[in-house]
Amino acid sequence: MELLYLDEVDSTNKYAKENIDSFTDKTVIYAGFQSAGRGRLNRKWMFTGSGNIYASIILKPSCEIKDVYSNLTQYLCVKLCETFEKYGVQPKIKWPNDIKINDKKISGILAEAVIKNGKLKGIILGFGVNLNTPKEILEQIDQPATSLNIEISKNVDKEIFLKKLLENFFLLYDEFIEKGFLLIKNDYIRRAEFLNKEVTVKVFDKSISGIAIGVTDFGALRLKDKCNKEHILFIGDIL
Ligand code: BTN
Numbered sequence: 001m002e003l004l005y006l007d008e009v010d011s012t013n014k015y016a017k018e019n020i021d022s023f024t025d026k027t028v029i030y031a032g033f034q035s036a037g038r039g040r041l042n043r044k045w046m047f048t049g050s051g052n053i054y055a056s057i058i059l060k061p062s063c064e065i066k067d068v069y070s071n072l073t074q075y076l077c078v079k080l081c082e083t084f085e086k087y088g089v090q091p092k093i094k095w096p097n098d099i100k101i102n103d104k105k106i107s108g109i110l111a112e113a114v115i116k117n118g119k120l121k122g123i124i125l126g127f128g129v130n131l132n133t134p135k136e137i138l139e140q141i142d143q144p145a146t147s148l149n150i151e152i153s154k155n156v157d158k159e160i161f162l163k164k165l166l167e168n169f170f171l172l173y174d175e176f177i178e179k180g181f182l183l184i185k186n187d188y189i190r191r192a193e194f195l196n197k198e199v200t201v202k203v204f205d206k207s208i209s210g211i212a213i214g215v216t217d218f219g220a221l222r223l224k225d226k227c228n229k230e231h232i233l234f235i236g237d238i239l
Contacts, residue, residue: 003027013038025060029055037054039128079169105143
């Protein structure tokens with residue numbers, strides 16, 4: 001694994017995408033300042049101070065696209081949860097890969113793939129983690145948000161958190177690529193906050209509501225609508 005620090009960047013994901021050919025597999029970029037961070041659903045990811053993590057993991061597992069790559073965000077999500085737990089907090093997962101503590105978002109993941117001439121050039125797993133954000137700044141975020149320093153009432157060393165996370169991420173990464181979501185299914189389900197609840201999922205420009213009854217062996221959401229029809233959702237966001 002190679003770790004690269006940038007003082008300042010518009011978006012670590014954008015930078016990784018634009019320079020994909022110059023990075024080797026398992027390179028991680030993180031930035032001290034991110035001026036135009038991007039989130040899922042065309043949202044922005046606000047810069048909330050240099051004590052937080054703005055990072056992208058660049059992966060080049062193969063030139064062909066494999067189904068398991070779409071589960072990498074869930075793998076990272078579990079690894080982030082395990083890292084948070086080392087600080088004594090109890091993170092919960094909102095399918096597919098938001099992390100919340102006490103019902104407030106603490107971390108988000110944005111995965112992007114670079115494909116040229118039908119070949120996969122790389123996968124970029126971008127993630128932001130609120131580690132040291134003051135309350136007044138959290139209140140400026142457009143959804144309920146928290147930060148690890150607030151949850152544990154002390155500042156968090158960003159470098160140490162990142163080191164713990166990345167060591168844990170790469171420990172089983174190769175095995176995950178081989179075995180897929182089943183390797184982490186129990187770890188994922190154990191932390192899932194959406195199960196057996198009424199949820200609305202946005203899939204592109206449509207939304208679908210129902211009870212989240214489970215997660216398949218491939219990480220997809222099982223949703224039962226009011227007509228008792230089961231839907232299996234591979235992509236989307238719980239609103
Ligand atoms: C989300 O929850 O909407 C995903 C947020 C992802 C934010 C991170 S910060 C580092 C990386 N670079 C970006 O522009 N976005 C991701």
